Amino acid sequence: MLYLEFLFLLLMLYIGSRYGGIGLGVVSGIGLVIEVFVFQMPPTSPPVTVMLIILAVVTCASILEAAGGLKYMLQVAERLLRKNPKRVTLIAPFVTYAMTFLLGTGHAVYSIMPIIGDVALKNGIRPERPMAAASVSSQIAITASPLSAAVVYYLAQLSDIQADITLMSILLVTVPATLFGTLLTALYSMKRGVELEDDPEYQARMKDPEWRERILNTTATTLNETLPTSARNAVLIFLSSIVAIVIIAMIPEIRTIGDAAKPISMSVIIQMMMLCFGGVILLATHTDPRNVPNGVVFKSGMVAAIAIFGIAWMSDTYFKYAMPQFEAGILDMVTSYPWTFALALFIVSVVVNSQAATARMLLPVGLGLGLEPALLIGLMPAVYGYFFIPNYPSDIATVNFDTSGTTKIGKWYFNHSFMSVGLIGVIGGCVMGYILAQIIIA
Numbered sequence: 001m002l003y004l005e006f007l008f009l010l011l012m013l014y015i016g017s018r019y020g021g022i023g024l025g026v027v028s029g030i031g032l033v034i035e036v037f038v039f040q041m042p043p044t045s046p047p048v049t050v051m052l053i054i055l056a057v058v059t060c061a062s063i064l065e066a067a068g069g070l071k072y073m074l075q076v077a078e079r080l081l082r083k084n085p086k087r088v089t090l091i092a093p094f095v096t097y098a099m100t101f102l103l104g105t106g107h108a109v110y111s112i113m114p115i116i117g118d119v120a121l122k123n124g125i126r127p128e129r130p131m132a133a134a135s136v137s138s139q140i141a142i143t144a145s146p147l148s149a150a151v152v153y154y155l156a157q158l159s160d161i162q163a164d165i166t167l168m169s170i171l172l173v174t175v176p177a178t179l180f181g182t183l184l185t186a187l188y189s190m191k192r193g194v195e196l197e198d199d200p201e202y203q204a205r206m207k208d209p210e211w212r213e214r215i216l217n218t219t220a221t222t223l224n225e226t227l228p229t230s231a232r233n234a235v236l237i238f239l240s241s242i243v244a245i246v247i248i249a250m251i252p253e254i255r256t257i258g259d260a261a262k263p264i265s266m267s268v269i270i271q272m273m274m275l276c277f278g279g280v281i282l283l284a285t286h287t288d289p290r291n292v293p294n295g296v297v298f299k300s301g302m303v304a305a306i307a308i309f310g311i312a313w314m315s316d317t318y319f320k321y322a323m324p325q326f327e328a329g330i331l332d333m334v335t336s337y338p339w340t341f342a343l344a345l346f347i348v349s350v351v352v353n354s355q356a357a358t359a360r361m362l363l364p365v366g367l368g369l370g371l372e373p374a375l376l377i378g379l380m381p382a383v384y385g386y387f388f389i390p391n392y393p394s395d396i397a398t399v400n401f402d403t404s405g406t407t408k409i410g411k412w413y414f415n416h417s418f419m420s421v422g423l424i425g426v427i428g429g430c431v432m433g434y435i436l437a438q439i440i441i442a
Contacts, residue, residue: 002322005039009318013311013351022303024353028310032317041321047312047360049156049267050149051305054356056271057104057147058301060278064103064238065295067285068231070111073099075222078115082223085123092116092130093137093186097144097179102242104147105301106138106394113401115222121215121404126196128406132417133189135398136387137182140425142355143380144178146171146245147270149308149356150383156267157363158373165373165441167249167266173377173436181381181429185421192420193406201405215403230285237284241277245270300393304354311352312360319361323368338375341366342382342430349385353392358383378437381429387422388414 012031016024035041064070077095084091095116096109116134120127142148146167151174158165196202205211248254248269255264282289292298334341344365349358359380366376386392390399390409395418399407409416 002325005035005041005318006322008034008039009315010351012314016310022306025306025308025310028307028314032310032314035314035317035321041317044313044316044320047308047316050153050312050356050360051309052271053152053267054149054301054305054308056274056278057149058298058305059292060238060241060274060281061103061105061147062292062295062298062301063278063281063287063289064234065297066289066291067234067281067287068227069234069238069281070103070295070297071222071225072227072231072235073102074111074115075225075227077112078222081115081119085119086125088116088119088123088125089130089133089189090186092119092134093182093189096134096138097141097182100138100141101145101175102147102239103297104142104145104149105297105304106142109134109138109394110296110397111222113398117402117404117407118221121196124196126193126199126406127402127404128193128408128417129189131398131402131407133182133185133421135394136185136418136421136425138394139355139384139387139392140178140181140185140381140429143383143429144171144175146242146249147274150359150380152267152270153356153359154363154377154380156265157367158376159266161367162373162441165377166252167246169441170377172440173433174380176436177378177429177433178381178425180432181425181427184428185425188424189421196404196406199404199406201408205403205405211403230287234281234285234287237277237281241273244277245273248273304356307352307354308357308360311354311357315352315357315361316364319365323365334369334371338371338434339379339430341371341375342379345379345382346385346388346426349383350388353386355383358385374437374441375434377441378434379430381426381433384422384426387418390416390418 009031012027016027019027036043077099080095081088081091096112099109099112100106113131113134116130117127120130143150145151151170155167155170205215249266252263255269257264281287345358345362348361349355352358363376387395399409407417
């Protein structure tokens, strides 16, 4: 019966993924009701902490966007790319990685993709090379960002089990690991695919007058727009919020208030800091709060929160119910072959399209199995598996932004532009993460 119920869980996730975002959350709600009232599973608590973290981070980042800070960051990134056009394949993945690292979400990279494609085309470089690697790298960076819900959830769960696990110790593993994965994707992309002038799709588009006009005469740029000083100030304030969070995480005494026995948890600190610095940006830059909900960061963040609300609650209810019977078999497998837990993270991520939701679903499973925190942290890059099926918004947007037609979803669906770079980045990140975790955390 448990296996049939697990297949039902996968079916609900699959149906929800067909509708994406909010659809995934509310279809999971259907699954949750059936689990409780048909299969008689006791419901667990909803993932309130994760949702509040997302809400706080998205609010601050959305105010940054409304203040012009995101556009300022984009101009800085574009100047870097245009000063080194021949190295766009090497630089672009690290540009999108940095944007996600700073903002805690990969949805901020849409505006840089047309610029990456434009720089590549203008220099005779196959756009698939930098664009696919940049899209994948923007998601790999999630587990390296101190503002991401996935990292904060890991911290909240593991710091209670092992006192010496801090935000800094997690980042000392995940940042080098994901940077290593990003470097591998960039190096691999340098020579992937045929050269631009030999690509049949590109040549066909150049023979079409409409496509030829778009390819040759469309220039994507943000440098022709003059931004107010407040946009730069908003970025500086936002960066100071990240510095403040890291400092507070490194010095527990700062968050030990009065005679309290334990410091304030970092999940609470991040919520406080993000709300606080969001308010500082709003007041310092005189940003109109009515503009905040209109940005891409706010919309994508709210959709992510709703998706996680349903997914995490439904899956947590099932795994808490099934764990006593699954524990023995899974523990033997993972003990003998630790990498199989990474495979489990990867497969679930493919289905749910969210790193935070994947962490929320499987980290309690790993802890319930008695897996070492070092192993769980080292394998964190595996929570990014949703490039496998090319239906994630950033990947679809990247395909559409590439006017040359070299970045694409293949005839057989799975032979798409993101498959090879995604596997290289995640596997490389997990290998490096496992090694570093044994040194830093174990």
